[in-house]
Amino acid sequence: MTDLQYNRDNMLCNYPSCLRKNIEELFLRSKIGLSTVSIEDISILSNKYESEEYALSNFHFIMKIPYAGKRLKWEIIFDPDNFFFAPDFDFNDDQFVNDADYEMIANNVPSLVDWNLKDPKALSQVLNEFLSLYKKLQIEKLLQDNIYSRYSEEYQMLIAEEGGIKSDEVEVYVDNTSIYFLISLKVDCTALPEYIQPPEVDRAIWYNPGEDYAYLKISILKLDGTRSIMALQLSPRLEQVLGNSKGLSLPEYKKETVLLGYVVKVSETIDDHIQMVADHFKTKKIYIMNLAAACSRSIIEYDTDTFNKAVFLYNVNDFSCLVTVTIGAKFPRDKPSIHLTSIYCQDGRQCSENVDKYPYNPNLRPDDNIERLLEYLPEAVMKFKSHRH
Structure with a gap:
C-alpha cells in the first residue's frame, strides 16, 4: 500500500x-x-x-x-x-x-x-x-445590474463564437464592488515531457497528475478597471515544466484592457512558453540519444525521462575513466558540461575534472557537435591521466 x-x-x-x-x-x-x-x-x-x-x-x-x-x-x-x-x-x-x-x-x-x-x-x-x-x-446579476454593464458586454464577447471559449469554461462571481472571472484557457500540451514526481529513495517515481489545465483568474477589484489582480492556476505538469504560475510574466491588465483581448494575450504567452519547453526537450532528447548511439559499446547509463544526462566509459592507451555529459537549462545555446571521473589517480584515490574548452557550436546539428566532442576527448583524457595534485 x-x-x-x-x-x-x-x-x-x-x-x-x-x-x-x-x-x-x-x-x-x-x-x-x-x-x-x-x-x-x-x-x-x-x-x-x-x-x-x-x-x-x-x-x-x-x-x-x-x-x-x-x-x-x-x-x-x-x-x-x-x-x-x-x-x-x-x-x-x-x-x-x-x-x-x-x-x-x-x-x-x-x-x-x-x-x-x-x-x-x-x-x-x-x-x-x-x-x-x-x-x-451570478451571471444573471452580471447581465442585469447596470453597474456591471461594461463587463457584461465583455463577458458576452468572450463566450461568443469568435471568442472560442464556451460558457461552461468560464466561472463568474460578482459582488457590489468587484467581479471575479475564472477562465479555462485552451492549451496544447501534447509536445511537453511527462510529469515526473520528485525522486524518493534515490529513484524517480512517475505519478499521474490528471488532465492538463490552465485557468486564468481575473479579479477586478474596482469596477472602473483601475485595480485588478491576475493569476494562473496550472495543472501539475504545466506547473513543473513552465517553472511555476508565479514565474510566468503575465501581460499587464490596464484600465482600458478588453477581457477577450487579454485572454488571447495570456494564451499566447503560455503557448510560447510551452513551445520553448517542447523545443528544448526535443533538442535534449536528440542530443542524448545520438550520444548514446555513438557510444553504444561503452554507454553506462543515460536519462530516458528528462534526457539531462548520459554516462559512458572512455578508454585511451589502457587508461579508463567515466565521462558524464550533463545538459543544462540553456541548452543548446550553452554547451553541455563534461565531467571526467577515474579511480586510477597516481595518488591512489578517485579524482575528477571538468572539461570546459572542448569545441562546440550551438548552430551545428547535435551529431556534429558530438563528433567534435569525441574527437577532442582523447587529448582531454590523457591530460586528466597525467594530472598532478
Missing part, C-alpha cells in the same frame, strides 16, 4: 462507511465546476442540530467549493438515522435558493430529488448541479 493510499484510507475512516465511496469519488475522480476538490476541503462539523446521542455519527460536513477562484463554504447535513435520505444544504448565502420550491429544485438539481446513496457519484452530481445553479444566478 502506498503512502497516498494509506493516508486516503485513514482519512476516509472519519466518515460513515455508507458515505466513503461518495467521498472517495468526489476527491479522486470528480470535478466540481472547473476545479477539483481534495479531502482536505471536507470538514466534519460538531453536530449543532441534534442531541449528544448522534455525537459519533458524523453526519454534518462543511465543504469548501472552488468557484471563480474563491471558496464557497457549503454545509451538508444528513439524517443521522438514515443516510439514504437526501441531505439538506446550508449555503451560508441568503440570496441563494433561500426560498426554493420543489419544482425549482427538481428542474435544476434532479440528482437531489433522485438521491441514490449507492451511486458513488451521487454527492458530486448534486454539488455540480447546485454549483451550476449558483453560477446561473
